[in-house]
Amino acid sequence: xxxxxxxxxxxxxxLALRVPRIPPIVTTAVVLAVLVPALHLQRAYGTGTEPLVLxxxxxxxxxALPLYRERLTLLRSLAPSLVGIxxxxxxxxxxxxxxxxxxxxxxxxxxxxxxxTATSPVAASIASTLGADPHLAAAAAVAGGVxxxxxxxxxxxxxxxxxxxxxxxxxxxNGVGTARAAALHPQxxxxxxxxxxxxxxxxxxxxxxxxxxxxx
Amino acid sequence: MAVFGIPYPKKFRLRALRTxxxxxxxxxxxxxxxxxxxxxxxxxxxxxPGPLLGTVLLVAWLCARxxxxxxxxxxxxxIRLMPxxxxxxxxxxxxxxxxxxxxxxxxxxxxxVATVVSLAVTVFAARLTSWLSSPSR
Numbered sequence: 001x002x003x004x005x006x007x008x009x010x011x012x013x014x015l016a017l018r019v020p021r022i023p024p025i026v027t028t029a030v031v032l033a034v035l036v037p038a039l040h041l042q043r044a045y046g047t048g049t050e051p052l053v054l055x056x057x058x059x060x061x062x063x064a065l066p067l068y069r070e071r072l073t074l075l076r077s078l079a080p081s082l083v084g085i086x087x088x089x090x091x092x093x094x095x096x097x098x099x100x101x102x103x104x105x106x107x108x109x110x111x112x113x114x115x116x117t118a119t120s121p122v123a124a125s126i127a128s129t130l131g132a133d134p135h136l137a138a139a140a141a142v143a144g145g146v147x148x149x150x151x152x153x154x155x156x157x158x159x160x161x162x163x164x165x166x167x168x169x170x171x172x173x174n175g176v177g178t179a180r181a182a183a184l185h186p187q188x189x190x191x192x193x194x195x196x197x198x199x200x201x202x203x204x205x206x207x208x209x210x211x212x213x214x215x216x
Numbered sequence: 217m218a219v220f221g222i223p224y225p226k227k228f229r230l231r232a233l234r235t236x237x238x239x240x241x242x243x244x245x246x247x248x249x250x251x252x253x254x255x256x257x258x259x260x261x262x263x264x265p266g267p268l269l270g271t272v273l274l275v276a277w278l279c280a281r282x283x284x285x286x287x288x289x290x291x292x293x294x295i296r297l298m299p300x301x302x303x304x305x306x307x308x309x310x311x312x313x314x315x316x317x318x319x320x321x322x323x324x325x326x327x328x329v330a331t332v333v334s335l336a337v338t339v340f341a342a343r344l345t346s347w348l349s350s351p352s353r
Contacts, residue, residue, distance in 0.1 A: 009304065029307060050304075061253070062246055064274035065274075065291040065292070069285070083341050084338045087338060088334045092331075105323065136312045138309065139306075143327055155339065193295070204265070
């Protein structure tokens with residue numbers, strides 16, 4: 001059963017790669033969200049797909065490579081990149097807190113949503129240090145990432161510069177957005193990877209500082 | 217030997233084996249760095265997740281030994297596969313999102329607004345700074 005869950009995920013993924021325009025993660029997730037309950041695989045799904053989740057930690061480490069390769073470009077546009085990333089991280093935290101408050105969400109839920117721009121394993125661990133639900137944080141991180149990935153072509157058209165679009169996607173839409181940026185434009189991909197890594201770091205540092213100010 | 221009906225000489229078989237071995241070894245290196253990052257975070261009581269510290273460690277390592285950047289083929293396919301690695305998380309995200317009950321629409325709006333705001337603010341701040349710092353202004 002567990003192996004069936006893994007095979008199903010991989011099979012749907014490779015079919016989804018052939019669907020034009022829609023990011024494969026969206027297609028795969030929608031198809032699996034229907035198929036998994038229909039086949040009564042919910043219990044086996046977690047164990048079956050554990051190998052994929054285990055690969056996330058080395059994948060995050062692997063982001064060091066684009067970061068290293070683009071170090072010269074990044075250093076040359078260091079000031080705009082850093083200002084963009086810090087402003088975007090802070091804006092995400094504050095926006096989540098304010099909008100969440102306006103809609104009457106509890107502080108615990110907001111603490112889980114605020115770090116969601118960080119890549120989901122990072123968001124989960126930040127949320128648990130803030131005393132919020134790590135599962136909800138990871139869920140919100142991936143959901144936000146998918147939204148960002150869907151907005152990517154529009155953002156590229158509006159922003160013009162692929163490097164700036166990459167920064168935005170790396171900050172706002174974590175790994176999912178970074179993968180999408182890399183598929184759209186190589187330069188956007190590299191700056192997205194850098195932005196994603198730095199954003200995760202900055203969010204981890206800023207969240208415990210900024211959130212108490214907004215939430216008290 | 218033939219693969220899909222195409223003759224496959226022994227020379228290439230050895231090369232394929234070598235590629236697989238190097239991929240596996242470099243995956244091991246990346247995993248070890250993630251664990252090293254975990255250990256560092258635990259020992260130093262740092263608020264950062266282990267794998268991210270592993271990323272920092274690897275960048276530092278590559279700056280010291282640039283030639284090693286070519287010895288990590290696993291890194292490229294891991295990054296390309298990254299969206300697939302998120303799929304199980306997304307499928308499992310359905311449960312905690314459903315558990316929110318009537319708070320779900322508010323959470324959805326919050327996530328959407330925060331995503332769009334941070335995307336726009338990042339791009340705008342980066343553009344503004346590069347415009348302000350450009351010598352030709």
